[in-house]
Amino acid sequence: MKAVVVENYDSIDGISIKEMPMPDIPPGGVRVRIGAAAIGFVDGLKVQGLYQTKDPLPFVxxxxxxxxxxxxxxDVATFKPGMPVVGMVRSGALAEYISVPPAALKHLPPNIAFEAGASFQANYLTGLYALDARAELRKGETLLVLGAAGGVGIAAVQLGKLMGAKVIAAASTHEKRxxxxxxxxxxxxxYTKADWRDTLKGLTGGNGPDVIFDPVGGEVAxxxxxxxxxxxRHLVVGFASxxxxxLAFNLPLLKGGALLGVDLAQIQKREPETHTRLMAQLFDWLASGRLSPVVGKVVPFENFREAFKTMQSRSALGKMIVKFS
Incomplete structure (x- = not known):
């Protein structure tokens, strides 16, 4: 099979597609033929060895x-050949096939395209965990979403509306807004304008936003x-900037405000009941049509570098998708 292989932490141009053995199916395992894979900001950092944890080389x-x-x-009863699925793993998705334990998979609801399925879990679980479990966003509150046109930002916009909030989307270009x-x-x-805080004050009746969803960091945060x-409540989601x-500690004191961290990698391990509840909610919204994952640019597998570079340039609208033939 063909797969993207990272042999050395390098630039995007330094990685390539290589032939690899078909993955075995261990006891209790499932092998999936991949139709689409998503590329997020973290994936680009991992390839270059810039993420806070490093995958052992070589890796897919x-x-x-x-x-x-x-x-x-x-011995696997829940997944049978021919079933459409979505999955989330530490690594390995940029390949024609992958072997995973059943716990890494969810059934893909009927009529949901692979591109939408691949763009769903990480962004929308991050968004719902942040807004529901961490900020406890309430109906009628005002939510400010920084970096609102990116994959996780646009998920927060949609989820905020589903939860009954007034949503203010902050982004750097007219197209993104x-x-x-x-x-x-x-x-x-x-938020590139010098007086953007005055605009925000006007939009919130002088009160400011009740919840800030922040995957950007930097000075704008x-x-x-x-x-x-x-x-x-200010949700610290990432640092795309x-x-x-x-932050000076006197600011939370003066504002009566709270900084709340959001780390997708730790939710299932540290809060398994919350993880189960939120995933059930998300897939219910997905199956019912109340939530439609935003699919950004779709590129063919052989052009996978384009997906990484679009993410790096911060020009992506929604989640970048690599499609397999």
Missing amino acids: PGTEFAGVVEAAAG EFAKGYGADETID LQAFRSIAWRG GTIPA
């Missing part, structure tokens, strides 16, 4: 995928916290 990148069960071990508006944002803000409502901000 990619954490999210959708496809069809090709074969399963005899219109994109967020198309997925439910009530208002938009250009500090300025956003300075505008937060009394007893507001490349800069981790340092």
Whole structure:
């Protein structure tokens, strides 16, 4: 089979597609023929060895995928050949086939394309965990989403609306702001403008946002916290700006505000009951049509570098998808 292989932590141009043996099916395992895989910001960092944890070399990148069960071990009852599935793993999704334990898979609801399935789990679980379990976002509150046109940002926009919030989408270009508006944002803000906090103040009746969803970090995160409502909650999701901000401790005191960390990698291990509840909610919304995953640019497998580079340039709208023939 063909797979993207990282042999040395390198630039995107330094990795390539190689021939690899078909993965075995261990006892209790399932082999999936992958139809589509998602590329997120973290995937680009991992390939270059810039993420906070490193995958042992060599490795196949990619954490999210959708496809069809090709074969399963005899002791697996929940997944049979021909079943459409979605999966999430530490690595290995940028390949034609992958072998995983059943716990890594979910049944893909009927009429959901592989591209949508592959873009679903990480972004929407991050968003719902942040807004529901961490911030306890309530109906009628105001939610400010920074980086609102990216994969996890646009998920937060959609989820915020489903939860009954007023959603203000902050993004750096007119195209991105219109994109967020198309997925439910009530208002938009250009946070590259010097007076953007004045605009935010006007949109919130002088109170500021109750919840800030922040996958961006950097200076914009500090300025956003300075505008937060009394007893507001600032969700620290990531640092797409490349800069981790340092917050003066007097600001939470003066604002009565809280910083809340959101780490997708730890949810299932540390809060298994919450993870189960949120996943059930997400897949119920997906199956019922109340939630439609936003699929960004789709590129063929042989052009996988384009997906990584689009993410690096921060020009992606939604989640980048690599499609297999």
